[in-house]
Amino acid sequence: MSAHLEIRRSDRPRRTRGAEHLFDGPARHEWSLRFLSAPGHLMLLAYVEGVPAGFITGIEDAPPDKGSEMCLYETGRGRAVPQTGIARELVSTLAAIARDRGCYDIVGPVDADNNPGAAFYRATGARADGALSRC
Numbered sequence: 037m038s039a040h041l042e043i044r045r046s047d048r049p050r051r052t053r054g055a056e057h058l059f060d061g062p063a064r065h066e067w068s069l070r071f072l073s074a075p076g077h078l079m080l081l082a083y084v085e086g087v088p089a090g091f092i093t094g095i096e097d098a099p100p101d102k103g104s105e106m107c108l109y110e111t112g113r114g115r116a117v118p119q120t121g122i123a124r125e126l127v128s129t130l131a132a133i134a135r136d137r138g139c140y141d142i143v144g145p146v147d148a149d150n151n152p153g154a155a156f157y158r159a160t161g162a163r164a165d166g167a168l169s170r171c
């Protein structure tokens with residue numbers, strides 16, 4: 037039987053702090069507060085059996101010549117988690133939110149040397165120009 041996976045929005049620094057083992061470094065309270073309260077910024081956390089196991093950050097932007105778009109800033113999951121499909125579920129949830137907000141697309145950067153990251157984004161439908169084309 038597969039483990040229970042739940043995606044929740046992090047709307048307060050305490051919740052983000054509880055998932056900081058997933059990030060590149062510790063989550064500082066003032067930085068979390070600034071990120072979570074900034075218009076268009078959102079963080080989703082994936083919980084497996086109630087334990088934070090993955091995250092995704094999105095930043096909604098509206099360039100004057102393009103309209104509303106969602107930038108998928110970063111995603112990752114905990115190394116200790118055996119269950120796969122976590123990051124795909126996070127991307128799908130972010131895409132649904134972007135659609136609800138009227139975004140025309142999701143775009144995302146990936147470091148040039150991050151081949152696994154690029155392969156993951158390709159598997160979720162991303163094009164080479166960084167657009168995920170999910171909206």
Ligand SMILES: CC(C)(COP(=O)(O)OP(=O)(O)OC[C@H]1O[C@@H](n2cnc3c(N)ncnc32)[C@H](O)[C@@H]1OP(=O)(O)O)[C@@H](O)C(=O)NCCC(=O)NCCS
Nearest residue numbers: 110111112113120121122123124125146152153155156159
């Ligand atoms: C990349 C990462 C987010 C994938 O997380 P995950 O939960 O294992 O991914 P999923 O299980 O949801 O995989 C979704 C799809 O991507 C593919 N995929 C995942 N990791 C992959 C890898 N390392 N190489 C190739 N394909 C990969 C899976 O095969 C799957 O495709 P499928 O359903 O057609 O089989 C995770 O390995 C990670 O945290 N990496 C370090 C951070 C990073 O590179 N983030 C992305 C750039 S910000």
